Each structure stands twice: as structure tokens, then as C-alpha cells.
Amino acid sequence: MRSVRSIFMGLVYMFLYAPIMILVFFSFNAGKSTSVFSGFSLKWYGELFSNGEAMNALGNTLLLAVTSALIATVIGTVAAVGIYNMRSKFLSSTVMSVTNIPMMNPDIVTGVSLMLLFVFVGRLVGAATSLNFVTLLIAHVTFNIPYVILNVLPKLRQTDSRLSEAAQDLGCTPVQAFFKVVLPSIAPGIFAALLMAFTLSLDDFVISYYTNGADFQTLPLMIYSMTKKTVRPDMYALSTLIFVTILILLIVSNILQEKSDKKNRKGIN
Numbered sequence: 371m372r373s374v375r376s377i378f379m380g381l382v383y384m385f386l387y388a389p390i391m392i393l394v395f396f397s398f399n400a401g402k403s404t405s406v407f408s409g410f411s412l413k414w415y416g417e418l419f420s421n422g423e424a425m426n427a428l429g430n431t432l433l434l435a436v437t438s439a440l441i442a443t444v445i446g447t448v449a450a451v452g453i454y455n456m457r458s459k460f461l462s463s464t465v466m467s468v469t470n471i472p473m474m475n476p477d478i479v480t481g482v483s484l485m486l487l488f489v490f491v492g493r494l495v496g497a498a499t500s501l502n503f504v505t506l507l508i509a510h511v512t513f514n515i516p517y518v519i520l521n522v523l524p525k526l527r528q529t530d531s532r533l534s535e536a537a538q539d540l541g542c543t544p545v546q547a548f549f550k551v552v553l554p555s556i557a558p559g560i561f562a563a564l565l566m567a568f569t570l571s572l573d574d575f576v577i578s579y580y581t582n583g584a585d586f587q588t589l590p591l592m593i594y595s596m597t598k599k600t601v602r603p604d605m606y607a608l609s610t611l612i613f614v615t616i617l618i619l620l621i622v623s624n625i626l627q628e629k630s631d632k633k634n635r636k637g638i639n
Contacts, residue, residue, distance in 0.1 A: 390613060397606035418604040418611075423592065428608065431572060431589040434503075438510035439567035445511070446518025446567075447560055451548075453519065454526040469516045477513075481580035484509050488581060502583040509581040510574065514567040521566060525559030526552075558627050565623050569616060 397415070401408035418424060449469075456462040472480060485501070488508075492500025529552060537547035553560075575590040582591065593605055 393606050394610045394613065396603070397610040399603070402603050414604045414607040417602075418607045421602075421604055424589075424604065424608060427587050427589045427592040430586055434506060434510060434588060435568050435571040438507055438514055438571045439564055441507075442511045442514035442567045443518050443560060443564045446515045446563060447522050447556075449515065450519045450522035450526060454523060466519075469519055472513050473516050477574075477576035478580075480513060481509070481577040484512070484577065485580040499583055499585075501581060503586045506578060506582050506586060506588075509577050510571045513574075513577060514570055517566050517570065518563040521563035522556060522559045525556035529555045561626060562623055565619055568619075572612070572616075 396403075396407070398410050398412065399407050400411035400413060453462050453465055453469075456465070484505075488505040489500040533551045533555070534544075534547045537551045538544060542550060573590060575594060578588055578591060579594075582588070589608070596602065596605065
């Protein structure tokens with residue numbers, strides 16, 4: 371039974387990661403083929419950094435991902451603190467149910483509804499273009515906030531409320547107690563939320579497709595336009611770099627989380 375389970379898990383991981391490993395492997399291919407390896411080469415990495423369109427799209431994508439992740443993390447953390455401090459369980463559960471709707475909602479429904487909202491508001495204010503970087507940023511912040519709340523709220527529940535009370539007994543105001551005691555204890559959850567928001571914004575296509583203007587192109591939109599013709603091999607190199615970057619961030623996040631858990635266990639003991 372155990373061997374069957376191991377084989378099944380091996381097959382699952384193979385189907386999950388084999389495409390990524392193939393992409394990484396052929397990013398070092400000297401030729402353009404995705405089926406015949408002509409020899410090891412860094413040619414496509416050189417082509418990538420000399421590709422102005424790709425670098426511009428990458429810069430736009432990173433700008434959007436970092437900005438939306440930071441804004442969503444701040445708003446989501448404040449919202450999580452507000453939900454945690456609600457006295458009414460019915461009210462907090464209702465707010466959480468509403469918060470979960472954007473995650474349960476299909477991306478295409480969210481994208482189309484936001485597009486219609488932005489176009490409607492744009493016409494009301496007489497804007498020349500209803501869709502631009504600002505609308506794209508608002509859309510990304512909107513779908514990132516629920517994920518931030520779900521990452522920060524469990525950390526708040528794990529934090530001993532008596533620590534904040536003790537800090538206030540020692541002369542801190544409630545705001546000072548939050549920043550000096552509560553915030554450091556939930557910092558791993560905030561970092562995990564920031565990382566998740568960054569990752570979700572980085573690879574979003576559907577919502578970006580409907581809320582983006584013509585003057586701002588992200589990487590997923592650029593790659594999608596290539597699929598109508600041929601995806602250039604330098605995109606394999608770019609995808610590999612993004613994959614490695616996200617992998618490193620996840621490893622760092624797990625290390626910080628483990629250190630935080632060990633510190634909390636020592637504090638309890």
C-alpha cells in the first residue's frame with residue numbers, strides 16, 4: 371500500500387514539475403527546437419537581455435507586482451486586524467464570507483466586472499481612456515487583498531493577546547503596543563502574504579487582459595500575443611529566471627517561518 375502511495379505521489383509531482391524542468395532544460399539549448407537539444411548554450415539568456423520589448427514588459431510586470439503587493443499587504447493587514455478585533459462573531463464571519471468571494475469567483479467574471487466598472491466610471495468623469503495602469507493596479511490590489519487577510523489573520527489568532535495588554539500596562543499606547551509587540555509576532559504572516567500577493571500579481575493574465583490599457587503591457591500579455599505566432603526561445607530563459615527567483619523567495623519564506631515557529635515554541639516553554 372505504501373509503495374502504491376509513493377508511486378502515485380511520484381506521478382503527481384512528475385506531471386506538476388516535468389513541464390517546468392523541460393522549459394528550464396531547453397532554455398540552455400543552442401538551437402530553437404523544443405524537442406532536439408543541440409548543445410549547451412547561454413545564447414537565449416543573452417538574447418533576452420538585448421530584447422527591448424521583453425525587458426520593458428518585465429519592468430512593467432515587476433513594477434505592477436511590487437506596487438500592488440505592497441498596497442494590498444498594507445490594506446489587508448489593517449483589514450485582518452479589524453476583523454480580528456470584531457466583538458461580534460456573526461459580523462466577523464459575515465465579513466470573512468464576503469472576503470472569500472473574490473477568491474471563489476472565476477477570474478473572467480472578476481475581470482469583466484472590473485472592466486465594466488472602470489469604463490462606467492471613466493465615462494462619468496470624462497476620461498480620455500478608461501483603462502490604464504491605474505485601473506490595472508486597482509484590479510491587482512483588489513484580488514490580492516483576500517489572500518493577504520487569510521495569511522495574516524491566523525498569525526493574529528496565534529498571538530497571545532496578553533502581550534499587548536502587558537505592553538499597555540507598562541506605558542505603551544494601543545498603537546505603540548501593536549507596533550512593538552503584535553507586529554513583530556505576525557511579521558512572518560505579513561511576509562508570506564506579501565510574497566503570495568507578488569506571485570499572484572506576477573503571473574496574472576485573465577484579469578489583466580480585461581483591465582489593462584493599450585499603453586501598458588505586462589509579461590503574460592506579451593507572451594500571449596506571441597502564442598498566435600511562435601513563442602521565442604528567449605522566453606524560456608525569462609521563465610526560468612522567474613521560476614528560480616520565486617523558488618528562492620519561497621525557500622527564504624520557509625526558513626523565516628521555521629525560525630519564527632522555533633522562537634514561539636521556546637517562548638511557550
